[in-house]
Amino acid sequence: MKLLPMFGIFVxxxxxxxxxxxxxxxxxxxxxxxxxVEISAAAERQLAEEKGQENFVSLNFGAGLFAGFDxxxxxxxxxxxxxxxxxxxxxxxxxxxxxxxxxxxFFGLDSSNKFGIGPYIGVIASNENVFSAASAGVMFxxxxxxxxxxxxxxxxxxxxxxxxxLGEGIEANQPIPQNETEVRTQKITKxxxxxxxxxxx
Numbered sequence: 001m002k003l004l005p006m007f008g009i010f011v012x013x014x015x016x017x018x019x020x021x022x023x024x025x026x027x028x029x030x031x032x033x034x035x036x037v038e039i040s041a042a043a044e045r046q047l048a049e050e051k052g053q054e055n056f057v058s059l060n061f062g063a064g065l066f067a068g069f070d071x072x073x074x075x076x077x078x079x080x081x082x083x084x085x086x087x088x089x090x091x092x093x094x095x096x097x098x099x100x101x102x103x104x105x106f107f108g109l110d111s112s113n114k115f116g117i118g119p120y121i122g123v124i125a126s127n128e129n130v131f132s133a134a135s136a137g138v139m140f141x142x143x144x145x146x147x148x149x150x151x152x153x154x155x156x157x158x159x160x161x162x163x164x165x166l167g168e169g170i171e172a173n174q175p176i177p178q179n180e181t182e183v184r185t186q187k188i189t190k191x192x193x194x195x196x197x198x199x200x201x
Contacts, residue, residue, distance in 0.1 A: 049145055056150060061101070062150075063099070063198055066195065068195075074166065076163045077165055077185060086173060089172045098132070102139075106150075113143065121134070150199070155196070160191075160192070167186045
């Protein structure tokens with residue numbers, strides 16, 4: 001994915017997140033046994049806060065962006081060709097950006113459950129595939145008062161099950177093997193580190 005469209009999605013989600021929290025503060029009625037009952041703003045906030053504290057430390061889901069960084073192994077290759085008998089890599093990358101859907105379970109770090117830490121697991125989409133990688137690790141969350149929604153930051157490992165690299169016996173900036181005229185590639189599994197920023201809902 002290109003960085004600019006993803007940044008736009010991220011900002012839009014942040015706006016919707018802030019708007020939903022603000023809207024929750026303005027509600028002055030609630031349903032009791034199917035009937036709208038007027039309550040004070042203070043009571044409304046207290047009820048929302050109690051519900052938020054309870055839900056924050058339950059199993060929740062989130063959506064956001066991730067940055068992945070490869071660890072060791074063969075260099076991923078997007079494009080390569082033979083120039084005067086030498087293998088030239090035209091496009092390569094050790095870092096990836098994308099969209100992640102994740103599930104997390106926080107444990108409260110304070111009495112009001114505004115801060116939490118816990119495990120997460122997520123799946124990652126790309127331009128080519130609905131599922132291109134999986135990530136798992138530790139996530140930190142912050143919950144604004146009066147809601148169970150959260151802003152989350154995670155760090156963990158990431159697995160790419162199908163990454164294109166140069167084929168066996170072919171090296172970048174080296175002569176292509178005899179009897180071969182095109183750059184041969186193969187798909188392998190690669191591992192890396194992921195940094196995640198998501199909105200819990």
